[in-house]
Amino acid sequence: MKRLRNFLLCVLLFFTFTNVSLYANKSAYKILLIETMPVPVVQAHLQAAREHLNTLGYVDGDNANIKVIKAEGDQDRAERLLRRDLAEGPPDVVLSFATLATQAAKNVYAETDVPLIFSVVSDPVGAGIVPAIDEPTGTNITGLVYTISRNTKIETILEVLRPIAKGTPFTMGMIHSSYSSSSGGFEKLNEEAQSYDSIEFAEHIIQYREVPEYLPQMLDEVGLAVPAFEEKVDFWWEPTGPLGEVEEYHRILMRGSSKPIVMANTEESVKDGALMVILPDWQEGGREAAELTHRVLRGEDVSSIPVTVPAGFKMAINIGTALKIGAVFPPDILELAEENIYHESR
Amino acid sequence: MRVGNFSVEGKIILVIIPFILSIIFALSLLDSHAMKRLYSSSIATYLDHLLDMYIDEYPRHLQELLEKNGLDEAESFVESYQTRALQRMEEISEGEKGKLLVYDFAHNTFLTNVEEAEYKISPEDVSSKIVGEVHFSERRKEFYMIKTFHPWSWKIIAIASGEELRVELQRLRARNIIFSIAIGIVFIILMAYAIRKLVITPLRTLEDTAKAIQTGSLIRHIEIHTKDELGVLARTIEKMSETITKQKHELKEINSSLEEKVKDQNRDLITTNEELREENNKRVHVERDLQKSLHEKENLIREIHHRVKNNLAQLYSLVDLERDEKKNSACSESYQKLQNRIDAMGLVHSQLYQAKSIHHIQTGQYLVELLSLLRRSLHTDARGIMIEEEIQDIVLHIDIIQTLGLLVTELITNAVKHAFPKEEGGTIWVVLHRGNNNELMVEVRDNGLGYSEKEHTATGDGIGEIIISAMVEQLDGRMERYTDNGTTIQIRFSEEEDL
Numbered sequence: 038m039k040r041l042r043n044f045l046l047c048v049l050l051f052f053t054f055t056n057v058s059l060y061a062n063k064s065a066y067k068i069l070l071i072e073t074m075p076v077p078v079v080q081a082h083l084q085a086a087r088e089h090l091n092t093l094g095y096v097d098g099d100n101a102n103i104k105v106i107k108a109e110g111d112q113d114r115a116e117r118l119l120r121r122d123l124a125e126g127p128p129d130v131v132l133s134f135a136t137l138a139t140q141a142a143k144n145v146y147a148e149t150d151v152p153l154i155f156s157v158v159s160d161p162v163g164a165g166i167v168p169a170i171d172e173p174t175g176t177n178i179t180g181l182v183y184t185i186s187r188n189t190k191i192e193t194i195l196e197v198l199r200p201i202a203k204g205t206p207f208t209m210g211m212i213h214s215s216y217s218s219s220s221g222g223f224e225k226l227n228e229e230a231q232s233y234d235s236i237e238f239a240e241h242i243i244q245y246r247e248v249p250e251y252l253p254q255m256l257d258e259v260g261l262a263v264p265a266f267e268e269k270v271d272f273w274w275e276p277t278g279p280l281g282e283v284e285e286y287h288r289i290l291m292r293g294s295s296k297p298i299v300m301a302n303t304e305e306s307v308k309d310g311a312l313m314v315i316l317p318d319w320q321e322g323g324r325e326a327a328e329l330t331h332r333v334l335r336g337e338d339v340s341s342i343p344v345t346v347p348a349g350f351k352m353a354i355n356i357g358t359a360l361k362i363g364a365v366f367p368p369d370i371l372e373l374a375e376e377n378i379y380h381e382s383r
Numbered sequence: 384m385r386v387g388n389f390s391v392e393g394k395i396i397l398v399i400i401p402f403i404l405s406i407i408f409a410l411s412l413l414d415s416h417a418m419k420r421l422y423s424s425s426i427a428t429y430l431d432h433l434l435d436m437y438i439d440e441y442p443r444h445l446q447e448l449l450e451k452n453g454l455d456e457a458e459s460f461v462e463s464y465q466t467r468a469l470q471r472m473e474e475i476s477e478g479e480k481g482k483l484l485v486y487d488f489a490h491n492t493f494l495t496n497v498e499e500a501e502y503k504i505s506p507e508d509v510s511s512k513i514v515g516e517v518h519f520s521e522r523r524k525e526f527y528m529i530k531t532f533h534p535w536s537w538k539i540i541a542i543a544s545g546e547e548l549r550v551e552l553q554r555l556r557a558r559n560i561i562f563s564i565a566i567g568i569v570f571i572i573l574m575a576y577a578i579r580k581l582v583i584t585p586l587r588t589l590e591d592t593a594k595a596i597q598t599g600s601l602i603r604h605i606e607i608h609t610k611d612e613l614g615v616l617a618r619t620i621e622k623m624s625e626t627i628t629k630q631k632h633e634l635k636e637i638n639s640s641l642e643e644k645v646k647d648q649n650r651d652l653i654t655t656n657e658e659l660r661e662e663n664n665k666r667v668h669v670e671r672d673l674q675k676s677l678h679e680k681e682n683l684i685r686e687i688h689h690r691v692k693n694n695l696a697q698l699y700s701l702v703d704l705e706r707d708e709k710k711n712s713a714c715s716e717s718y719q720k721l722q723n724r725i726d727a728m729g730l731v732h733s734q735l736y737q738a739k740s741i742h743h744i745q746t747g748q749y750l751v752e753l754l755s756l757l758r759r760s761l762h763t764d765a766r767g768i769m770i771e772e773e774i775q776d777i778v779l780h781i782d783i784i785q786t787l788g789l790l791v792t793e794l795i796t797n798a799v800k801h802a803f804p805k806e807e808g809g810t811i812w813v814v815l816h817r818g819n820n821n822e823l824m825v826e827v828r829d830n831g832l833g834y835s836e837k838e839h840t841a842t843g844d845g846i847g848e849i850i851i852s853a854m855v856e857q858l859d860g861r862m863e864r865y866t867d868n869g870t871t872i873q874i875r876f877s878e879e880e881d882l
Contacts, residue, residue: 200459356452365463371448378452
C-alpha cells in the first residue's frame with residue numbers, strides 16, 4: 038500500500054509539474070471568444086466555457102489573455118472586430134458562439150492557420166461552415182453542433198400527444214426568420230417529418246434583421262403573422278435561431294393564439310406554458326467547447342478533430358399544459374425532466 | 384506414473400483437489416436435498432418474488448411518479464400509466480417467467496386480456512382467496528398467488544406451472560453447482576498459489592541450499608524470513624552448514640596430523656621390516672646349514688647302517704665258513720642259530736639303509752622278509768612246516784624292531800626245533816598287532832607238541848631262553864606261554880623309543 042501511495046504521489050507530481058511547465062513555456066495564450074448576440078443560450082455557453090477554461094488552468098491575465106468580442110447580431114461588425122484583432126496579432130485559438138459569429142470568424146481566418154472552434158450552431162452544414170457532422174473537417178475549423186436529433190423531437194412529441202391523436206396529422210406551425218440556422222432548421226425538420234404520417238409542418242418566414250437592434254421589428258412582424266397563421270396549425274413549434282432564443286417570441290405566440298406551443302426552444306418558454314423542450318445542456322456544451330480548446334492548445338491538430346453533437350441534453354415539461362390539452366408524458370419523460378417540470382399553464 | 388515420483392506440490396494438490404471436489408459433491412447433495420425439501424416453499428417464494436418484482440417495478444413505481452408530480456388524480460395520466468403497466472404485464476405473461484392477471488376489484492372485472500375460463504379463476508375466487516398465499520388450480524395443475532395494489536384497486540394474480548417452477552429450480556441448482564465449482568477452482572488455484580508461495584518455494588530454496596552444502600559450500604544465510612517451521616529449519620541448516628564447515632576444518636587438521644603419524648610409523652615399520660628380513664635371511668641360512676648338516680648325518684648313518692649290514696654279512700659268511708668246516712658236528716646247529724640271529728640284525732640295517740627314515744622300519748616288510756630268511760635257513764618247507772604270518776604293518780623304532788626281530792627268530796627257531804621233532808610237519812603262526820590300549824602283541828603259535836613235552840628239550844638249549852628273556856626284558860614286556868593243541872607264546876609290550 039505504501040509503495041502504491043508513493044507511486045501515485047509521484048505520478049501526480051509529474052503531471053502537475055508537466056502542466057505547470059507546459060504553461061510556463063508559453064508566456065500567455067491568446068484566446069479569442071466571439072458571441073453572436075446577447076441571448077441566454079449564447080451567453081450561458083460562453084460563461085460556462087470561460088469558467089471551464091479557468092478550471093483547466095487558463096487564467097486570464099496570468100498565463101492566458103482571454104478576449105471576448107460581441108457581434109451584436111451583426112456579421113459585418115463581427116468580421117470588422119475580428120480583423121482588427123487579427124492585425125494586432127493572431128490568436129492561438131478562436132472560440133465562436135452561434136452561427137453568425139462562426140460564419141464571421143470563418144471568413145476572417147479562412148486564409149490563416151488560426152484554429153476555430155464553434156459552439157451553439159444548430160445547423161453548421163446548412164450554414165456552410167463545415168461539410169459534414171461526425172467527421173474531421175480537414176480545415177482549421179471544428180466544433181459542436183447545438184441540436185437534438187430532429188426525429189427524436191418528433192417521436193417524443195408524437196408519444197406525448199398520442200392520447201389526443203385525431204386520426205389526421207398534427208400540423209405544427211413555425212414562424213421563423215430568414216436567419217440561416219432558422220431556415221435551415223425548418224427545412225431539415227420538414228424533411229424529417231415526411232417519414233411520419235401523424236405530423237406535418239407549416240412555416241411563416243420573417244426577414245431577419247440584426248439583433249438586438251432590429252429585434253422588436255421582427256417580433257412585431259411575428260405578432261402580425263400569428264392570427265392569420267393560427268388557423269392553419271394545431272400547435273406551435275418554436276424555431277431555432279435568434280427569434281426562438283428571445284422570451285418575447287413565445288409570449289407573443291401565447292398572447293396571440295389559443296393554440297399551445299408543444300415544442301419550445303428554451304426552458305423559459307416551457308416555464309411560461311409551452312408543453313416541452315429538449316435542448317442541449319448549456320453548461321455541458323460550454324464545458325465541451327472549453328475541452329476542445331484545451332486539446333487544440335496542447336497541440337492536437339484541429340483538422341483531425343471531428344465535428345460532434347454534445348453528449349449532454351436537458352428536458353423541461355409543463356404538466357399543466359399537458360393536462361389542459363389532454364397530453365400525457367410517458368414515465369421516462371417524467372423521470373428525465375426531473376427538476377424541470379412546471380405545472381402552470383397559460 | 385507413480386505417486387511417489389510426484390513433487391511435494393503435486394502431492395499436496397493431489398490431496399486438495401479430491402478434498403475440494405468431495406466438498407463440492409457433498410454440497411451439491413445437500414443442495415439437492417434442500418431443494419427438494421424447499422420445493423413447496425420455493426413456489427411461494429417464487430410467486431411472491433414475481434408479484435413483488437412486478438408491483439414494485441410498475442404499478443408502485445408509476446403511482447409514486449404520478450404522486451410526486453401531483454398527477455395521481457389526473458385521469459388521463461393514471462389511465463395511460465395503468466395501460467402501460469398492463470402492457471408490460473402481458474409481455475411478461477407471454478414470456479417464460481410466468482403469467483400475470485390483473486383484476487380490478489373496484490369494477491369487478493379482469494383488466495388483462497385473459498380468458499377467465501382458461502384459468503378457472505372467477506371474480507369470486509379472486510375476492511375469496513387469501514392474499515399472499517399459494518393456491519393450486521386442480522384443473523390446470525398450476526399454482527397462483529394474489530396480491531393487492533390498493534391505489535389502483537388492483538388484485539394481481541401470478542400464475543406458474545409446476546413444470547416452470549421445476550425448470551426454475553433446476554436452473555437455480557445448476558447455477559449453484561457452477562458457482563460451487565467456480566469457487567472450488569478459485570480456491571484450488573489460491574491454495575496452489577499459497578502452497579507454492581509459502582511451502583514449495585522455501586522447500587526448493589532449502590533443497591538448493593542442501594545441494595550447495597553437499598558440494599561443500601558454506602551457507603551463511605538462507606532467504607527464508609518466516610518464523611514458522613521452515614524458517615526454523617533454515618536457521619538450523621545455516622548453523623549446520625557452519626558446524627559442518629568448522630568440523631571439516633578440524634577433520635582436515637586431524638587428518639594432516641594422522642598422516643604425519645602414519646608416515647612416522649610407516650618409517651618405523653619399514654625399518655623393522657628390514658631388520659626382520661635380515662634376521663629371516665640369517666635364519667634361512669642357518670636352517671639351510673642345519674638341513675645340510677642333517678642330510679649329511681643321515682647319509683652318514685645310512686652309510687653306517689650299510690657298513691654294519693656288510694659287516695654282519697661278512698660275519699655271517701665267516702660263521703658260514705666255520706659251520707661248513709664243522710658240518711657234521713653238533714656245533715653246526717649252533718652256528719645256524721647264530722647266523723639266523725645275524726640275519727635278523729643284518730636285515731634291520733639293510734632295510735634302514737634303504738628306507739627313507741634312518742630310525743624307523745615298517746614291521747610288515749621287515750618281518751615278512753625275516754620269516755622268508757628263516758624259512759630258508761631252517762628248511763621249513765623241506766620239513767613240511769608252514770609259517771603263516773598275520774603281521775600288522777606298524778612303524779617301529781630301530782631298537783624295538785631289532786629286539787623284536789631277534790625275539791621272533793628265537794621263538795620260530797625254538798618252535799621248528801621243539802614243536803615238530805619227528806619231521807611230521809605242522810604250522811607256525813606269527814602274529815603282530817597293536818591292541819586297543821596301544822599295546823603291541825607278538826604271538827608265535829604252533830600246532831606241534833605241547834609245552835610240557837618240549838619243556839625238557841627246551842631246557843637243553845638255555846641260550847635261546849636267555850635271549851628270549853633278555854629281549855622281553857629289554858622291551859619291558861611280559862611273556863605268556865600256554866599249551867592248547869600246540870604251544871602259544873604271547874609277548875606284550877608298550878612302544879617306548881627310549882629302549
